[in-house]
Every structure is written in C-alpha cells, then in structure tokens.
Amino acid sequence: MDDERPARFEAVYRETYGQITAYVARRCGSPQDAADVVAETFAIAWRRMDDMPPGQQATLWLYGVARKVLAAHRRGEVRRQARSAELDAELADLYGDSPDSRVELGAIAQALGTLPDDDRELLALVAWEGLDRAEIATTLGLSRNAVRIRLYRARRRLSRALAEAGVRFTAESRLVPAERTS
C-alpha cells in the first residue's frame, strides 16, 4: 500500500471540498441528498486515487465523478451512506438563505427546467462553476470541439426557452458579483 496516499488524498480533499460541495448543493434539492452525494463522490475518489490526475485537473475529475454520482442518485442507486448530523448541518447552511424569489428568477428556473439534462449541466458548468470550454471538455470527457458545438446549441435552446417564458434582459439586469472567493 502506498503510504503517501492518505496525505495526498487529504490535500486534494481540503483543496476541493468547497468546490465540490458547492457543485453538489447547486444541483441537489435537499442537504441530505447533497450529503449523500458529496460523501459518495469523495469515497469513490479515495478508491480510485490511482486514476486521479494531479493539480487543478483533480477538481475537474472530481466534478466528473460528482456528476455521475448525482445521476446515479437520481436513479436511486446511491444508498444513504455517510450520514452524520454535522455534515448534514453544514450542508444545510448552504440551503439556509432564502433564495432570491423574484418572479423573473422563477421564470428563468422554469425555462431552464425545460432543457435536456445535458444542456442544463453544460450551461451550469459555465454559469455556476465558471469553467471554460477546455475545462468542461476535461470534466465531461468530451473533445473541445464537441463542447463548443453542444454549448452553442444549449445556449440557443436556453435563449429560446427564455423568450418563450417571456424573460427579457436589459442592460440593467442585475449581475451577480463575480468571483468572490474566500
């Protein structure tokens, strides 16, 4: 057994925990589900340490793992496994703020809901995780060209859905402050 594994894993865990929990919380309806998915994602990462790329690539790889775990979770294939009240509570904190409930946002969410899962995921990786095309390609195991084309189509479908939902944008549309990291 390779003795440096626990240390290396711990380093990756600390480095990526914030991003992975954010990714999962943005896609899970409840903190309990999020706790299951986060736990399973890192458990798989630990078991597949040998496949985990070094450096920044590890984050992208983990997004890919989390995505598959989420899909499996939605199919009911992930058992409830790693439940600790503290983990639930910490993730519940992320759900605590009452979301911005302006009508406009509800309409955007609805429009988004009409898109295929793949479109939504692509768009979310850009909008929420802030990934660029190359990073998305790595995360999803696609070529950059495939990402470019799919993203183009997904954006077009989103625009159409938004138009149908009556959402319009003006220059004054509120923009979320970019990139505040801690």
Added chain:
Amino acid sequence: MKNIDGIEAMRPLARVEPGKPGGRPSGAGARTLLASITAEEPGAAAAEPHRARRYGPRRLALGLAAVAVLATGVVVGPSLLKDGRGTDPAYAVTKDANGIVYVKVRDFHDAAGLTRQLKDLGVPAVVDYVPEGQQCREPRATYVTDVPRGLYYAPTNIPGEEGGPGWQMQIDTRRFKDGQTFVWTIGESGTSTILMNDPVAPCVLVPADPPKPRPDFLDYRVATTEGHSLAGYRVEGKTVGEVVPEIEKRGLKVTYMIIEPYPGNPGGYSMDPARQDIPVGKDWVVWEAREPRRSPGEVRLVVTDKRYDRSPLGSPED
C-alpha cells in the same frame, strides 16, 4: 460573457453563489467524512475486504450524530506515544490550561483504565473494547443531534507517520453539557466516538453485521480502458452479435444490463430490474462493456434493444 444572455441570467439561480465555495473542509462534518473515507483501504483492496468495510461509512450509515471513525489504517507515529521513560504507554491522556484534552491510544485492551483517565480529566466517556468481528448491541442510547461545535476533532491520521494502529484526538471539555456521554468503542478493526444522551446501556457484544453490498454500479468499471479485460477494444455502437464472439474468444463470460434511454434520448437512461431477463437479440446495440472490479472473468454489456443516434450513456464513462 460579454453579452447579457441566458447564462448570465442563470447565475442568480445558483444555490451557492458562483465563485464561492460551499462547505468548509475544516468543519466537523467534513473532517468526520474525511476520517471515515480514509478508514477504508484505498482502492477498496480486494485482498482485505473485511478490513476495508467494517466501521467505515457503515457506522455512519446509522443516521447518527457526529461519529468519528477510523480503522487500522490510521496510524500515529511511535514517537508521539512514548512517555518520558522511553516506553510506549497503552494510552496517554493529557489536559492543557484551556481545558483541551489530548488523547492518544495505541493499545485498545485497557478500556476501563482509559475510561477512568478520561473521567479524571473531565471527559464524560465510556470506553469499551470490541474484539474483531463483534460490535456492541445497538441502540445503546439516543444520539446527541446538536453536537456542540468544537467539542472534539475527529480522530485523524497523521500524514507521513507510520506505526501501529493507534490514533489521537482532542476534546474541548468545556463544551460538554450535562446528561451527555461520549461513547467510544475501540478495537483492532475500528473506533467510533459518538456523543449520546444518558442513560447509556452497557456494551453487550454481539457478532458484527456483515458488510452491506455496494450498489452495483460501483462494483463495475469500464472494461475497455487500459489495463482492463477488453483494453483497446471498442464496443460502442456495435451489435451484440459482433461483440459477443470477440469477448468469448478471450475466455470471458458475457452478461447484460438492459437499459432504456430517456424519451428522445437526451442522455441518461433507466434500468428496470424486473426486465433484465429478457433474451437479448444479436441485433441489439452495445453502448459500453463493464467488468466487475473484484472478480474478473465477466463482461457486462450495456445494451438497448434498438439503435440510437448517440449513446444513451452520454459522454464516455471513465
């Protein structure tokens, strides 16, 4: 994004604001999770499944309050455990001026002595030694669900150190509330430290539960990637009739997973366990070949009964 477009419009929908982290890795829940994960052998070593499984996430599966878990893979360096005379005490419990108790344990047998020492230093703990293959009969008490923050740091391994099965943790004795007991079970196969509400039943040893099976998809991996049984052989989009002879030629047994793509094949599929024994035709289409992680010799083909313009599995699996 230069234009205000749909992507920009999505940003306020994010539950965790874009650019911000979600949870903190320093939180107690995050640390407990880390400890429970690394308590398993990395790679879920097939050679030692019992060790990899027991007391890992399973102990957490009970829906508990804070549970800190570790197995024999978590080690404390011998230097930390030596007392002033150069011998290794079975355990060491010390308290600093701030009321923080530091615990190091390397031999699990003297649970009564450890309980006494902890109590002397203000930790309301009950410690039981649990031999391999056994566990305390549950439930022993109800679990404290609102564990005070900072009460204790889960036992963790110390990177870069080698040695026996020992571990260490720290506890802030000022944060205990009346009517709570820290219930520890320690043994060669793992440790759990759970805060419970009084009264706590004594530990009655019973045989340990067998490990729960993992969901199927975790036990299978893609067979066509390097180093696996079908390395270099492409199956996606071929028919069952094409692929099966190729696999059988290699002395492997073929099984099937029959999937049903979502309507319109947007990516994603469902699998109906009740419809898995339908005979698979030679003209069915193969999307992926998987193999069991632990028992070689089988290849499981992911198939559909008709052809689709693209793989229902979405992007290639790892």
